[in-house]
Amino acid sequence: MKISDTLRRWSSEDKLVREAAYRRNLQVFGVAAWAMVALNLLHVLVFSFLKFDDPVRSAWAHQIVAAHGTMALVMLVTGWLARRAQSLPFSTGPMRLLPEFVTGSVVIWAVVLTLADQAISTSINAYINATIGVAIVLLLQPRSAFAILTIGWCALTWTLGLTTADPAVLITNRMNATSAYFLAVLVSILLWRRYVQSELLQSKLAETNRQLQLQRDELEKQARRDSLTGLLNRREILRLAEQELTRARRQGSPVALLMLDLDHFKSINDRFGHPAGDDVLRHVAELMTHAIRQTDQVARFGGEEFVVLLPDTSEASALHLASKLRQKLADTPVANLGTPVTVSIGLACMAAGSSLSLDALIQHADEALYQAKNEGRNRTVAAKVQDRRSSDHPAGRSGQPHDSC
Numbered sequence: 376m377k378i379s380d381t382l383r384r385w386s387s388e389d390k391l392v393r394e395a396a397y398r399r400n401l402q403v404f405g406v407a408a409w410a411m412v413a414l415n416l417l418h419v420l421v422f423s424f425l426k427f428d429d430p431v432r433s434a435w436a437h438q439i440v441a442a443h444g445t446m447a448l449v450m451l452v453t454g455w456l457a458r459r460a461q462s463l464p465f466s467t468g469p470m471r472l473l474p475e476f477v478t479g480s481v482v483i484w485a486v487v488l489t490l491a492d493q494a495i496s497t498s499i500n501a502y503i504n505a506t507i508g509v510a511i512v513l514l515l516q517p518r519s520a521f522a523i524l525t526i527g528w529c530a531l532t533w534t535l536g537l538t539t540a541d542p543a544v545l546i547t548n549r550m551n552a553t554s555a556y557f558l559a560v561l562v563s564i565l566l567w568r569r570y571v572q573s574e575l576l577q578s579k580l581a582e583t584n585r586q587l588q589l590q591r592d593e594l595e596k597q598a599r600r601d602s603l604t605g606l607l608n609r610r611e612i613l614r615l616a617e618q619e620l621t622r623a624r625r626q627g628s629p630v631a632l633l634m635l636d637l638d639h640f641k642s643i644n645d646r647f648g649h650p651a652g653d654d655v656l657r658h659v660a661e662l663m664t665h666a667i668r669q670t671d672q673v674a675r676f677g678g679e680e681f682v683v684l685l686p687d688t689s690e691a692s693a694l695h696l697a698s699k700l701r702q703k704l705a706d707t708p709v710a711n712l713g714t715p716v717t718v719s720i721g722l723a724c725m726a727a728g729s730s731l732s733l734d735a736l737i738q739h740a741d742e743a744l745y746q747a748k749n750e751g752r753n754r755t756v757a758a759k760v761q762d763r764r765s766s767d768h769p770a771g772r773s774g775q776p777h778d779s780c
Contacts, residue, residue, distance in 0.1 A: 385517075385568075385571075388571050388575060389516050389517075389567075389571060391571075391574075391575065391578075392570065392571050392574040392575065393516070394465040395574050396514045396516075396567075396570060396574075397465060397471060397474065398461065398465070399514060399570075400457075400473075400474040400513050400514055401457045401458075401460050401461045401473070401474075402461065403512060403513065404453070404454065404457045404473075404474070404477060404512075404513065405454060405457040405458045405461065407512060408450045408451070408453060408454025408457060408477075409450075409454055411446070411447075411450040411454075412447050412450045412451050412454065415443040415444070415446045415447035415450065416443075416447050418439065418440075418443040419440050419443045419444050419447065422436050422439045422440045422443070423440055431494055431495070432494075432495055434494070435491060435492075435494045435495050438491040438494075439488070439491060442484060442487050442488050442491060445484075446480070446481075446484045449480050449484075453473065453476065453477050453480070456470070456473060457473060460473060474513050474514075474515060475515065475519050475523065477509075477513065478509045478513055478515060478519075478520070478523050479523045479526070479527075481505050481508075481509050482505060482506060482509065482523060482524065482526070482527035483527060483530070484505065485501050485502045485504070485505030485506060485527070486502060486527055486530050486531045486534070488501035488502075488505075489501045489502040489531060490531075490534055490535075490538055493535070493538040493539060494538075497539070497541075497544045497547075497548065499531070499535075499548050499551055499552055499555075502527075502531055502552060502555065503551065503552070503555040506524060506527065506528075506555050506556065506559040507555060507558060507559050507562065509559075510524070510558075510559040510560070510562045510563040510566070511562060511566065514566065514567055514570055515563055515567065516567065517563070517564045517567055520559075520560060520563040520564065520567070521560055521564075524556055524559050524560050524563070525556075525560075527556075528552060528553065528556040531552050532549045532552055532553070535548055535549060535552070598610075598611075599611040601674070601675040603653060603656060603657065603675070604656055604657055604659075604660035604675050605660065606660050606663075606664070606673055606674050606675045606681070607672060607673065607674035607675075608674060608675065609674065609675070609676050609677055611674065612672060612674035612676070612682055612684060613733070615672055615684060616632070616672075616684050616733055616736075617733050619684060619686050620725065620731075620732075620733050620736070622686075623686070623687075623725065623727075624729075624730055627727050627728050628686075628687050628727055629687065629688060629689050629690075629724060629725060629726055629727045630684070630685065630686055630687070630688065630724070630725045630736075631685040631688040631689070631690065631692070631693035631722060631723070631724045631725075632682065632683070632684060632685065632722070632723050632724070632736050632737065632740045633682065633683040633685065633693065633696070633697055633700075633720055633721070633722055633740070634676070634680065634681075634682055634720065634721040634722075634723075634737070634740040634741055634743070634744045635663075635680065635681040635682070635683070635700070635718045635719070635720050635721075635744075636679060636680050636681075636718060636719050636720075636744055636748065637655065637656075637659065637679040637680075637716055637717075637718055638716065638717045638718060638719055638752040638753055639716075639717075639752075640652065640655070640678075640679040640716075643655055643712075643716070647711075647712060651711055651712060654709060654710070654711050654712075655709050655712070655716055656675070656679065658707075658709045658710070658716075659681065659704060659716065659718070660673075660675065660681075662700075662703055662704055662707060663681065663683065663700060666696075666699060666700055666703050667683060667696070668685075670686050670687070671683060671684060671685050671686070671696075672684040681718075682740075683696075683700075688724075689724070690722070690724040690757055693722050693724060693757075694722065694755060694757060697720045697722055697755040698755065700718070700720070701717070701718055701720065701753065701754075701755065704716055704717060704718055705717055705753070717752065717753040718753070719744060719747040719748050719752045719753060719754060719755075719756075720744065720747060720754070720755040720756070721739075721740045721741060721742065721743030721744025721745070721746070721747055721755075721756055721758060722740060722743055722755060722756065722757040722758065723736050723737070723739035723740035723743060723757075723758045724757070724759075739758040739759070740758060742758055743756040743757060743758035744756070746758075
């Protein structure tokens with residue numbers, strides 16, 4: 376791969392993690408700034424009490440106090456800004472350049488301290504420590520790091536020539552400064568690239584996990600839903616019904632179950648074809664979904680048979696809902712057929728305080744449905760554990776409620 380292609384790829388990757396790096400810098404600097412304030416104030420305190428008879432050393436001490444005092448103030452302000460910026464949205468305004476401003480301030484401050492030290496020593500430790508320190512602590516894009524560190528290196532190596540008379544000391548300090556400069560640039564770039572790769576890897580893993588979760592959710596949905604109608608399937612409604620009956624027994628509340636079967640569905644398939652039959656099933660499923668309450672559950676039980684689970688519902692309320700369902704279906708033609716469909720409904724109710732099992736409840740509803748079919752279809756029959764009463768009324772009317780449920 377060409378170097379130019381690599382640089383373009385790096386530039387694109389840098390943009391993806393720019394905000395994350397910015398916020399990481401704010402968090403780090405929000406803590407480091409206070410440490411820098413304390414350290415600089417300590418220098419101010421110590422050097423303020425130093426007394427020298429030599430005017431050169433006295434002037435040097437005053438310069439150190441001024442430099443550390445200024446840096447303490449800069450760190451205090453920028454530390455407060457960093458804390459405040461953490462709660463602000465990422466933008467392209469001046470606050471986005473806060474990490475670069477901090478880095479530049481530290482580097483220039485280190486140059487000033489180093490030049491001040493030349494009055495009494497040949498050390499450039501302040502520049503070396505500060506330059507490598509900011510390269511390690513703050514994450515900067517390579518272009519920004521290179522520009523800031525280069526400006527600091529140029530300023531130091533040029534001004535050293537103005538303050539250092541010994542050529543041997545001058546060349547030594549310039550070479551040491553150059554070594555620190557290149558090391559800081561290298562460390563900054565390596566740490567940035569490692570951070571970029573880490574962030575991109577985490578993003579890929581997060582996206583992969585998100586996709587896996589979506590697939591898992593879809594598989595779970597498919598396992599619970601009927602693929603044709605989107606309703607709950609037989610297994611899921613049985614699971615929910617078992618849970619509901621357990622709750623109802625514990626709380627002493629009634630539960631009703633409607634079992635619906637489309638009338639003359641086979642003739643629809645024979646006359647119009649199975650695709651039309653599928654349209655009818657979807658039509659019925661949609662109408663039933665909009666007709667039930669939020670607490671109710673509707674499922675396709677198999678073929679053209681549907682089940683509606685009605686928690687906390689007496690037989691009277693269940694008969695009323697069954698009547699509404701039959702009337703809604705009878706009044707709403709199927710789009711592709713132009714004619715409505717009718718249903719026969721079997722109703723079974725577990726009375727409050729009863730210990731009726733789910734199998735028994737389903738059996739009673741199924742027997743009531745069979746009776747509704749035999750009595751002419753398009754009607755509701757209500758079953759009882761002890762006895763059964765039917766509603767012999769055609770569509771739009773329902774059987775009379777019983778007092779036991």
